[in-house]
Amino acid sequence: MGGDHGPSVTIPAALSFVNREPDAELILIGLEDVLRAELKKHHADTHPRLSIVHASEQVTMDDPLEVALRRKKDSSMRVAIEQVKSGNAQAAVSAGNTGALMAVARYVLKTMSGVDRPAICSIMPNQKNGPTYMLDLGANVDCEPHHLHQFAIMGSVLVSAMENIERPTIGLLNVGTEDIKGNEVVKATGKLLQLDHERGALNFFGNVEGNDIFKGTTDLVVCDGFTGNVTLKAVEGVARFFADTVRTEFKRTPLTMLSALLGRGALTAIKNRLSPSRYNGASLLGLRGLVFKSHGGADAYSFEWAIKRAYDAAKNDVLPHISTLIAELMPRNTETPEVATAPAIVSSAAGLVAGSTI
Amino acid sequence: MGGDHGPSVTIPAALSFVNREPDAELILIGLEDVLRAELKKHHADTHPRLSIVHASEQVTMDDPLEVALRRKKDSSMRVAIEQVKSGNAQAAVSAGNTGALMAVARYVLKTMSGVDRPAICSIMPNQKNGPTYMLDLGANVDCEPHHLHQFAIMGSVLVSAMENIERPTIGLLNVGTEDIKGNEVVKATGKLLQLDHERGALNFFGNVEGNDIFKGTTDLVVCDGFTGNVTLKAVEGVARFFADTVRTEFKRTPLTMLSALLGRGALTAIKNRLSPSRYNGASLLGLRGLVFKSHGGADAYSFEWAIKRAYDAAKNDVLPHISTLIAELMPRNTETPEVATAPAIVSSAAGLVAGSTI
Numbered sequence: 001m002g003g004d005h006g007p008s009v010t011i012p013a014a015l016s017f018v019n020r021e022p023d024a025e026l027i028l029i030g031l032e033d034v035l036r037a038e039l040k041k042h043h044a045d046t047h048p049r050l051s052i053v054h055a056s057e058q059v060t061m062d063d064p065l066e067v068a069l070r071r072k073k074d075s076s077m078r079v080a081i082e083q084v085k086s087g088n089a090q091a092a093v094s095a096g097n098t099g100a101l102m103a104v105a106r107y108v109l110k111t112m113s114g115v116d117r118p119a120i121c122s123i124m125p126n127q128k129n130g131p132t133y134m135l136d137l138g139a140n141v142d143c144e145p146h147h148l149h150q151f152a153i154m155g156s157v158l159v160s161a162m163e164n165i166e167r168p169t170i171g172l173l174n175v176g177t178e179d180i181k182g183n184e185v186v187k188a189t190g191k192l193l194q195l196d197h198e199r200g201a202l203n204f205f206g207n208v209e210g211n212d213i214f215k216g217t218t219d220l221v222v223c224d225g226f227t228g229n230v231t232l233k234a235v236e237g238v239a240r241f242f243a244d245t246v247r248t249e250f251k252r253t254p255l256t257m258l259s260a261l262l263g264r265g266a267l268t269a270i271k272n273r274l275s276p277s278r279y280n281g282a283s284l285l286g287l288r289g290l291v292f293k294s295h296g297g298a299d300a301y302s303f304e305w306a307i308k309r310a311y312d313a314a315k316n317d318v319l320p321h322i323s324t325l326i327a328e329l330m331p332r333n334t335e336t337p338e339v340a341t342a343p344a345i346v347s348s349a350a351g352l353v354a355g356s357t358i
Numbered sequence: 359m360g361g362d363h364g365p366s367v368t369i370p371a372a373l374s375f376v377n378r379e380p381d382a383e384l385i386l387i388g389l390e391d392v393l394r395a396e397l398k399k400h401h402a403d404t405h406p407r408l409s410i411v412h413a414s415e416q417v418t419m420d421d422p423l424e425v426a427l428r429r430k431k432d433s434s435m436r437v438a439i440e441q442v443k444s445g446n447a448q449a450a451v452s453a454g455n456t457g458a459l460m461a462v463a464r465y466v467l468k469t470m471s472g473v474d475r476p477a478i479c480s481i482m483p484n485q486k487n488g489p490t491y492m493l494d495l496g497a498n499v500d501c502e503p504h505h506l507h508q509f510a511i512m513g514s515v516l517v518s519a520m521e522n523i524e525r526p527t528i529g530l531l532n533v534g535t536e537d538i539k540g541n542e543v544v545k546a547t548g549k550l551l552q553l554d555h556e557r558g559a560l561n562f563f564g565n566v567e568g569n570d571i572f573k574g575t576t577d578l579v580v581c582d583g584f585t586g587n588v589t590l591k592a593v594e595g596v597a598r599f600f601a602d603t604v605r606t607e608f609k610r611t612p613l614t615m616l617s618a619l620l621g622r623g624a625l626t627a628i629k630n631r632l633s634p635s636r637y638n639g640a641s642l643l644g645l646r647g648l649v650f651k652s653h654g655g656a657d658a659y660s661f662e663w664a665i666k667r668a669y670d671a672a673k674n675d676v677l678p679h680i681s682t683l684i685a686e687l688m689p690r691n692t693e694t695p696e697v698a699t700a701p702a703i704v705s706s707a708a709g710l711v712a713g714s715t716i
Binding site for chain 1: 483484485499500531532533540541542544567568569571572573581583584585588589590593595596597600602603604610611613614616617618619620621623625627632
């Protein structure tokens with residue numbers, strides 16, 4: 001039901017996905033009438049690998065976390081996550097409110113053993129024409145070194161599974177590349193990651209700077225949720241500024257309009273390189289279940305990529321792999337009892353570049 | 359002597375500036391022979407308002423802080439700052455290594471009474487076609503609320519003097535706009551700024567997000583140097599990614615090349631809006647003297663803007679105004695003795711957007 005466009009985007013995406021993946025089954029969660037009507041439009045209301053589970057409510061973009069958590073117990077978001085909890089589904093995908101999604105997922109699924117805090121891992125396009133994975137993007141604003149360490153472990157497993165890279169390179173986001181650079185938390189994190197690197201457990205590249213995200217210096221960039229959120233929103237802001245400026249300037253005179261017409265191929269290619277649809281789908285990592293967040297403004301093609309990411313993560317056993325590596329690298333933490341922490345306070349930080357329109 | 363191009367840029371900029379400002383005098387610092395030869399090229403070796411002070415060394419972009427501070431005591435950077443210290447000059451402008459400039463300026467000039475830490479304030483273009491001032495951009499990676507509070511005071515005075523705005527709006531960079539958002543330092547800072555707002559001393563807008571920098575939501579954006587540095591380098595990275603993609607895509611076919619030719623006006627306008635030369639010149643604030651940092655890659659037109667900013671800051675009494683407002687708003691701190699702290703560890707974060715080429 002989620003996102004800016006609702007079932008008119010999610011249903012065609014779901015259909016295209018099940019038709020492309022002959023082993024996949026999808027459960028559609030939401031208002032049964034609405035979903036069935038949309039399926040009928042596509043002559044797919046009897047598709048053998050699509051089923052519907054009714055949910056009477058929806059979490060809106062403006063709903064406070066309280067409402068998503070305590071009031072709307074039959075929201076499509078919550079019911080979807082409960083499908084994962086019960087084992088009916090191997091992963092959930094939502095285009096809804098990121099903060100609510102993380103809070104509900106954390107409440108229903110609980111945090112994975114050995115992980116102190118779940119994190120949001122998103123994907124940025126880079127100049128090497130590949131993806132740069134980055135976490136955390138907003139769930140954790142005050143981080144200790146062991147939190148960033150856990151983010152690195154979870155992110156490394158995710159990249160490895162999704163991109164088929166045996167030892168993904170991990171960069172620690174910092175103000176300079178030398179070891180002596182950075183604030184106290186980052187310097188201490190660097191030491192933890194270096195130890196893991198030396199025993200061959202993680203492929204720690206070292207410190208990276210803000211521009212390295214887009215250079216593609218490392219496969220994964222690790223940072224606290226405050227820095228990650230601010231950085232990605234700033235990048236989104238620049239992308240929008242750029243897009244608006246291009247649009248305005250090419251509409252200014254008949255000559256520039258002609259230029260835009262002739263250069264349409266170039267303009268479309270620029271848009272696709274900078275906001276690639278295939279990078280839609282941020283992962284909520286560190287939970288006892290797989291949850292993926294599509295950008296709210298995604299079109300059907302882009303939403304299908306979020307579904308595909310969730311499917312690949314389930315098929316490639318991302319959860320048990322994270323669990324194993326966390327237990328191996330953070331042995332002291334695996335016995336920590338689940339602590340009831342406040343729900344994550346996040347904003348919609350996921351898939352920012354992917355969502356900006358040029 | 360500084361920057362990527364040295365006197366071939368700085369001398370024409372200096373000449374153009376003194377000719378435009380009939381009350382201004384400039385002291386050129388560096389290798390006397392080289393500077394005199396460059397002046398001669400422009401038939402200006404006897405200009406009445408241009409003088410030369412010889413300095414036998416230069417700080418390079420790769421020099422460690424140690425070298426800039428302890429070894430090169432006759433560097434053009436150091437001698438320029440000593441001109442400010444002695445009162446011979448009212449401000450210094452350099453296009454050299456930002457970290458070295460801050461360290462040398464701090465060592466020679468000392469920190470202003472009542473200020474715990476100097477900060478770097480840069481200027482970003484925004485969608486309202488105006489400037490967004492932002493600090494700190496890399497000098498202070500671990501900040502307490504009273505540091506951010508001081509940054510807000512200093513930045514507010516700077517914007518007021520430079521932009522002729524009586525009560526500049528101040529935004530606190532955060533992961534969301536609500537008061538409850540953010541890490542502990544930011545939340546405590548918000549309370550300090552709110553108090554100043556209530557007594558009419560500062561015009562605190564509230565929290566802003568990363569994209570607000572480019573929307574131009576507030577005149578000033580305040581953040582710690584870690585977040586500021588990472589954010590601005592990420593923005594620089596995206597800008598470069600844009601620029602490279604635009605260049606590549608418009609060169610791909612004869613049709614797109616024709617389009618670029620016809621749309622040259624639009625492409626130039628886009629470049630100028632996103633990397634405006636007039637925003638060159640970051641301020642090192644909180645020192646007992648005015649120091650400005652030009653982007654290293656600045657051309658003569660852009661370097662002249664950095665000189666003009668330094669001149670305006672001196673003419674508009676930015677230093678005494680900062681001093682007064684700090685004393686007023688932080689009375690307990692004005693008696694604090696000068697503490698010998700470690701030199702600031704910074705990277706060249708200043709003027710990033712201004713420096714990216716499209």
